Amino acid sequence: MHLAWGPDEEAFRAELLAFLDEHTPMEARTRRDFQGCEDGEVIPAWSRAWQATLFDHGWMIPGYPPELGGRDATPVQTLVYLEEMAARGIPRSMHFPGYAIVAPTLLEHGTDEQRALVPAAIRGDTVWCIGMSEPNAGSDLAGLTTRAELDGDDFVVNGQKVWTSYATVAEKCCCYVRTDPHVPKHKGISLLVVDMDTPGIEVRPLRHITGVADFAEVFFTDVRVPRTNLVGAPNDGWRLTQGSLAHERAGLWVEGVARLEQAITGLIDLAHRRGVAGDPVVRRKIAEASSRATSLRALGYKGITSFARQGASPEHSYMKLATSEAGKACFELGMEIQGAYGSVVDEERGEEAGRWALGFLISFANTIAGGTSEIQRNIIAQRVLGLPRS
Numbered sequence: 001m002h003l004a005w006g007p008d009e010e011a012f013r014a015e016l017l018a019f020l021d022e023h024t025p026m027e028a029r030t031r032r033d034f035q036g037c038e039d040g041e042v043i044p045a046w047s048r049a050w051q052a053t054l055f056d057h058g059w060m061i062p063g064y065p066p067e068l069g070g071r072d073a074t075p076v077q078t079l080v081y082l083e084e085m086a087a088r089g090i091p092r093s094m095h096f097p098g099y100a101i102v103a104p105t106l107l108e109h110g111t112d113e114q115r116a117l118v119p120a121a122i123r124g125d126t127v128w129c130i131g132m133s134e135p136n137a138g139s140d141l142a143g144l145t146t147r148a149e150l151d152g153d154d155f156v157v158n159g160q161k162v163w164t165s166y167a168t169v170a171e172k173c174c175c176y177v178r179t180d181p182h183v184p185k186h187k188g189i190s191l192l193v194v195d196m197d198t199p200g201i202e203v204r205p206l207r208h209i210t211g212v213a214d215f216a217e218v219f220f221t222d223v224r225v226p227r228t229n230l231v232g233a234p235n236d237g238w239r240l241t242q243g244s245l246a247h248e249r250a251g252l253w254v255e256g257v258a259r260l261e262q263a264i265t266g267l268i269d270l271a272h273r274r275g276v277a278g279d280p281v282v283r284r285k286i287a288e289a290s291s292r293a294t295s296l297r298a299l300g301y302k303g304i305t306s307f308a309r310q311g312a313s314p315e316h317s318y319m320k321l322a323t324s325e326a327g328k329a330c331f332e333l334g335m336e337i338q339g340a341y342g343s344v345v346d347e348e349r350g351e352e353a354g355r356w357a358l359g360f361l362i363s364f365a366n367t368i369a370g371g372t373s374e375i376q377r378n379i380i381a382q383r384v385l386g387l388p389r390s
């Protein structure tokens with residue numbers, strides 16, 4: 001069997017590559033796979049300018065129309081776009097909630113006024129954060145307790161969010177709140193758009209294991225939010241969370257597989273440099289990682305075919321789980337190959353500026369954010385395999 005892209009896709013690819021050659025900033029070309037935020041900047045200035053350039057040229061979300069930063073690309077052209085960007089390691093944006101989660105949610109459920117916020121969210125002019133998780137509501141998101149009570153034309157919000165990415169720099173928050181505590185927990189949640197400079201909001205940065213502080217705790221004390229900032233129907237927020245998380249997962253596999261393939265190329269180089277490329281254990285482990293990456297790419301493509309034929313792709317349920325866990329295993333192998341030096345995180349002294357140790361630490365984030373690996377396994381067991389709840 002011979003698989004090949006059609007002439008339309010190749011023309012689309014050529015146009016994209018010409019654009020990338022001309023416009024990609026040096027910082028985007030040279031970003032490393034383990035890199036956090038430079039110089040403590042949560043969203044570097046170059047990435048803001050780059051996101052705006054992509055939007056203005058219709059390359060931010062190619063499947064959207066030009067007024068939303070796209071060029072009405074087909075799903076297959078979008079796949080070509082995601083693959084080329086991922087293969088070159090070029091990020092679209094350094095803050096994904098606005099374009100990847102908020103925009104599709106507001107386009108689908110928002111009022112005209114809320115939909116008007118979408119272009120700036122995609123262009124990156126407005127920084128958004130997502131207020132879902134709370135200290136006692138992460139995997140069990142429906143258990144959230146941040147309350148919003150109507151008082152005249154305002155909701156009054158009280159409670160706490162945690163792990164809120166970009167909250168330290170965000171101008172707006174898509175915040176999930178409990179509006180009816182007297183009904184089953186999934187039925188009493190609503191979604192509010194909250195301006196982060198509203199009095200009563202306190203943001204406390206959280207520093208994670210790599211030293212970067214790009215997420216935070218957010219405290220709400222008697223925060224008044226106009227009633228018109230409700231997205232969708234009152235108490236229909238759970239349905240909207242399902243959409244938000246689906247948007248987060250869609251398309252992530254392409255980047256996940258590309259990151260995996262880049263790590264495997266790095267592992268081969270590392271094994272040669274350390275003189276262990278002929279070691280049977282190392283060879284077997286790298287070969288295993290490589291065959292896993294190849295299978296995942298094939299499964300990703302099969303999912304696209306399923307989606308095109310039946311509007312659903314059970315294959316893609318596996319991808320977030322499999323790529324994030326395989327990525328973690330690759331970086332762990334990189335540390336193992338280096339022996340005692342493997343755990344040196346220091347960018348100055350660690351091999352390849354601490355690529356393997358830092359990459360290993362960062363790789364945990366992908367196995368947690370957007371639904372942990374355990375929760376992904378539960379979803380696959382119940383929804384894909386039809387097994388009963390445990």
Ligand SMILES: Cc1cc2nc3c(=O)[nH]c(=O)nc-3n(C[C@H](O)[C@H](O)[C@H](O)COP(=O)(O)OP(=O)(O)OC[C@H]3O[C@@H](n4cnc5c(N)ncnc54)[C@H](O)[C@@H]3O)c2cc1C
Nearest residue numbers: 130131132133138139163164165365368369370371372374
């Ligand atoms: C990098 C990063 C960015 C994030 N950004 C955001 C953000 O912007 N906004 C936001 O709202 N949240 C964000 N989160 C939070 C993330 O959504 C939660 O961490 C995640 O949903 C897990 O919730 P938790 O941390 O409360 O863990 P818990 O739900 O308390 O889980 C703890 C452990 O128990 C396991 N577990 C829980 N329930 C089950 C079960 N039923 N079956 C089997 N095992 C189970 C979990 O898998 C996990 O290992 C982010 C997290 C990370 C790592």
